[in-house]
Amino acid sequence: MSEYHADSQEFRYIGKPVKRNDGPEKVSGTAQYAGDIVLSGMLHARLLTSPYAHARILSIDTCAAEALPGVRAVITGEHGSVKVGIYMQDKSVIATDTVRYQGEIVAAVAADTVEIAREAVSLIKVDYEPLEVLNDVRKAVEPDAMLLHPHLGTYAHSVGVFFPEPGSNIANHTRIRRGNLEEGFKQADLILENSFEQNQVLHVPLETHVTLVQWGVDDQIKIWSSGQSPFSVRDLFSIAFGIPRANIEVNIPFVGGGFGGKAGIHLEPLVALLSKAAGGRPVKLEPTREEECQTLPCRQGQVARIKTGCTRDGKIVAEQVEILWDAGAYADYGVNIGRASATSACGPYHIPNICVDAKTVYTNHLYGTAYRGFGHPEVFFAVERQRDLMARELGMDPTEFRLKNLLYPGDETITGELITENTGSPDKCLKRAIELIDAQTPYTEAEKEQMAATGKLRGKAAAVLQKAPAMPTWSASSALVQMNEDGSVRISVSGVDYGQGTYTILRQIAAERLKMPIEDVYINKSVITPLSPYDWQTVASRMTSICGMAVMEACDDLIKQIREIGAIALRAAAHEVEFDNAEVYVRQNPQYRIAFGKIAMGYIYENGNAVGGPLIGRGKAIAQGLSNLDEHTGQGKAALDWTYGAHAVEIEVELATGDIEVLQMATVIDAGRVMNEQLLHGQIVGGALQGLGCTFSEVLLHDDQGRLLTRNFTDYKIPTFKDMPRKMYTDVVETPQLDGPYGARGAGEHPLISVTSTVANALANATGLEFYDLPLSAWRVWTKLQEQQQKQQEVQE
Amino acid sequence: MTTKSLHLTVNGEVYDAFVSENATLLTFLRDVLGLTGTKEGCGAGECGACTVILNGLPVNSCMVLALECEGAEVRTIESEYQNGELSNLQQAFIEYNAFQCGFCTPGMIMSARALLEANPHPSRDDIREAMEGNLCRCTGYDSIIAAIESVGVSAS
Structure with a gap:
């Protein structure tokens, strides 16, 4: 143990040079990203965005666009006024009466080809009344500042967590007070005051926010998204449109970078509305780089x-x-x-x-x-x-x-959190x-x-x-570790590995816990909400820690089942059963072993009798003690x-x-x-x-x-x-x-x-x-x- | 949009197609041939994600019209995997963890392939120079340089 490093315990896979498991498909170009998916009858979407940073929309004329052959749907704020959001529902799917930034979506078209959609967008006529622009955050907090969200007080938000100040431009005001500031400054020999300023910056994932949605019959929604948050998309979509969560299927294939910019919900509701307006045909929107820069969000x-x-x-x-x-x-x-x-x-x-x-x-x-x-x-x-x-x-x-x-x-x-020896x-x-x-x-x-x-x-x-x-204090992960017929296991989670290596780390954790060869530990590399276990979302550097704990618990649950069925097969007490290298054995009699493959789907006696059944470990983890x-x-x-x-x-x-x-x-x-x-x-x-x-x-x-x-x-x-x-x-x-x-x-x-x-x-x-x-x-x-x-x-x- | 006939070779296979005059090589590869390994990152020749090798030289396929490729030989990322084996570059990218999200990777590998064909033993500075047009937001590039360098060294 050096000054800087932890005790070097004997690990099989933790800290070991395990290669990431998404290599072959990524280096060969066969990894499928949202933009690579093509569905039968699929339409292509293009956007009309505001040239003004602040303007009133007086009228929109979509007649010429709708009349263009090959155009299947044109939608505007009239169709997309519903507000969607994770913490503060202040943004509608499409701008309604007012645009508040240059690049804001004003209308969208779905057509047979990208070219037709683009041409249709150029035929939409919008009459704007430009308004004064609030261009400086310092001016925005002045008492007489123009209000950009006069209805701030009515916006749904997490009450008791965020503190909007209606009648101002302040969407949230968090205060921290500790000790006595005035007394503190009195004790000071030196007081230094400075102001620091940083403009907004961009995330720049190489893959833009590609989104493909089909609003099918009976409100069955299928979404394929380049997103970080499959279950948050499902949750927020459900809340916004009043559609049961079970009707909404969110698929996350490989994702070409996120950096936070693909957390929460983005273009899914817009593309869904286009699909609905086009009679339920699937619609794909691949934002251009310019749209990624000016329409999709940035860092504050x-x-x-x-x-x-x-x-x-x-x-x-x-x-x-x-x-x-x-x-x-x-x-x-x-x-x-x-x-x-x-x-x-x-x-x-x-x-x-x-x-x-x-x-x-x-x-x-x-x-x-x-x-x-x-x-x-x-x-x-x-x-x-x-x-x-x-x-x-x-x-x-x-x-x-x-x-x-x-x-x-x-x-x-x-x-007021206590720092301990283990804090870091x-x-x-x-x-x-x-x-x-x-x-x-x-x-x-x-x-x-x-x-x-x-x-x-x-x-x-x-x-x-x-x-x-x-x-949120309640943010949680869950995991399934299922045994395959051959005794290998497959992990299912809903964390998205958009390059950070989560899936590899989770495999290492499972192989360590299950004491089995990592080559026999697989993980599902895409998320599909009806099949994958719940996870809040892939953000906050929380996958290794929280999703990792869920995988550990799932392994422990599987181990319990391995011991139970192992005890029957080995004719021993469960507490006498040990396992290693994908085999079970009795502690005091290690020379006789039964492979995981023999108990994975149930143990079969010589006469054909079978006991047990498919082994499935389930695990969960939730942020502990947050308030x-x-x-x-x-x-x-x-x-x-x-x-x-x-x-x-x-x-x-x-x-x-x-x-x-x-x-x-x-x-x-x-x-x-x-x-x-x-x-x-x-x-x-x-x-x-x-x-x-x-x-x-x-x-x-x-x-x-x-x-x-x-x-x-x-x-x-x-x-x-x-x-x-x-x-x-x-x-x-x-x-x-x-x-x-x-x-x-x-x-x-x-x-x-x-x-x-x-x-x-x-x-x-x-x-x-x-x-x-x-x-x-x-x-x-x-x-x-x-x-x-x-x-x-x-x-x- | 009027279409014209196009005859070219892609990854050793001959294709005859009718393509519209404004179709780029990128859209032809992706939408007509279904070779989706080549990615679009910007559509403006600035990021290199769509790099393919055209008559031996690396190009941004978003900046080349498909019809410019009449009679040409084009190689895409799909050409790297031969006879069930990943290429030396592909193996090196895995070995050195030279990708994260993977979206820029096909273009990176094609740029690197063109470099190695022109200069089988590139120095780190040669690699920086040749690869500057390929953007990666995830890796910080050092692992990509190490991967390419290792292939150059092992070729000696």
Whole structure:
């Protein structure tokens, strides 16, 4: 056991290099995604979207479109006024009287071919009355701001969880209060207040939100969706249309990336309405990349103000955080991101006096939804920038400052949760990340001279991160582990493996538990709601932890049955029955064994008598002990488990261009227990690079009329092969989670969190430039370098 | 839309078809031939998910009109799996965990195949240069580079 790693117990498959099981179909192109599915009689859909960010729809004329040969259905807000949502039902399927963002769906067509559908869309005439545009989240919270949702007070939402403020643009206001803020600031020797700002960004799954629906006879609905949430789609669809859940079949084939953007429900109701209007023919909608950018939701923008009070020796005594989330036009998911961000608003630090206000605010921007990290990448830009800025004010090393204030066992979080020895170790992650790239060692004089000579300044920094799953208190998973005739088993779950490796991890868990060869452990690779066991949805890094526990329980249930039938077959007491390598035997008589295949469907005696029957293990898991947060103080149990981590980077800034290269980067996550090192490494590297995208290039830009300017891969740049860090190190700390499978906790989202702040801190260390917003594009850095130079010249003059 | 005749070879098989003038090679492959391994990520030549090999060179099949391929030889991801065996690249992608969601993978493998045919032993920088037009949102690319590099090395 090293300083960082858990006891190395003897495992067969946990932590072992098991290859993912979706390889052959994915590398051969035979993996079927929603867009690859073709049904008899299938129609193709195209969308008409609003060119205005805010306008009243005066009239829509669809006559010419309907008259076009080959057009089978045209629908508008008249048909799609029903509101659908998971947390805050504020968005109708199609805009009705008002459009609130540019790109909002105004009408849709289903036709025999995509070309006909596209032509029909061009024939729809919409008369708009453009309205004033609310383009800035700060203006949206001013007392006299125009109201984008005057009927906010009537919207259905999770009562007692979210707190909308009708009569304003605030869809949710989460408050956290702890200690006495005023007294806290009185104890402070130093108070520092800063504002941080981040625009919206995009998820960019390579596969868009492809959706295929057939609204069949007798309201039998069949959906094929590139989604993360089969049962949430079924649930929300049922609620919206009043159709029994059993009538709704949701199929999730392979999914080409999600990153949160495919959580909840999206185009399924719209395509269903088109199918219904087309007499029940199946309709497929494959959104274009432009629609994916401007019509499907994004990550929310954020303005955060942080005021921190510190004693001279570097102890944080008080902190006030106000977060304004730019939810855009709708806040169905945004309200929960606001809530989650509040619970994490001060980072993994022990601060006795706290006041947090997180407001999810409507504007006329593209609407936001869940995005990998669920509010934390944005919060941690602000928090971890603030920590470095404070350390600088104190004249203290930023790592020393962090270590002094981090949460340790015995401390409580800002919502009052006790940190224990098993919670995880942000301090160890930080130390390890720093160690990996030698981030604490100052540059030598020779190195500094070389930097000056080449015009390339280097800088290093490190920062921490945390996140817990943000989900309803009751979110649950279930699993079936069924034995096949040959004694192999197949696992069924409704978690979606859209690349993160869930199915492989679940197979490892089952093979470990059942003590059988992993080659004999299969898992169903697609989800179909009438057949697959319930799962809330595939989000929040909750698959390994919660779905993993359900698989463990299902294995235990199967083991119980194996022992029962084994006892009969072996003529022994059940407690004497052991099993290993897909065989049962009596403990004291291990040389006589019966293969699982002989008991899988029932044990048959020589005379033909049979006992037992097909073996099916069932398991379930539900988030334990979570509570709603108090409306006024935010106190309660918000986190099932906290995953901590840290990054360290070294960057090089070219003064002539402002271009930043990441020379080396280290990311360390306290994963509790590493289930599969290769898969975890893949999550970390992929997440870190996505974080670098948010750092350097990814930003949604709107013009002054709220129209999106970044609608394709030319204007919205995600990292390419050439944007990788020159060196990338990954490592883990293992502080086993008591209620996680074999000690594991989720780690899928975390590598993306705090990347922006770490790089911005390194930029400050390299150049003295303090950025309070993003991205750190060459142009923006160069501009600031020019200003800096000009100021220095003025001082000299 | 008027259609015209098209004669070409795809994965070694000869096809004669009538295709509309505005059909892209991508839609021809997917919708007419049913070769759905090739994916559309952007439809604008920016992501590389639809990469196929046209007369020996990698192209974005969303940017090529089907009728431009008269007499051409086209190879798609479906050509990699031969005689019941995954190709060396396909095996390497599995070995190095060089995919997650898998949607960009067919295009990645075809770009890599074209690179390896032009340069059997590419350096990491050669790989970065040649593969820059293929976007992956999941992996962070390092595993893809390792997979391609391993095939280059083992070819020596």
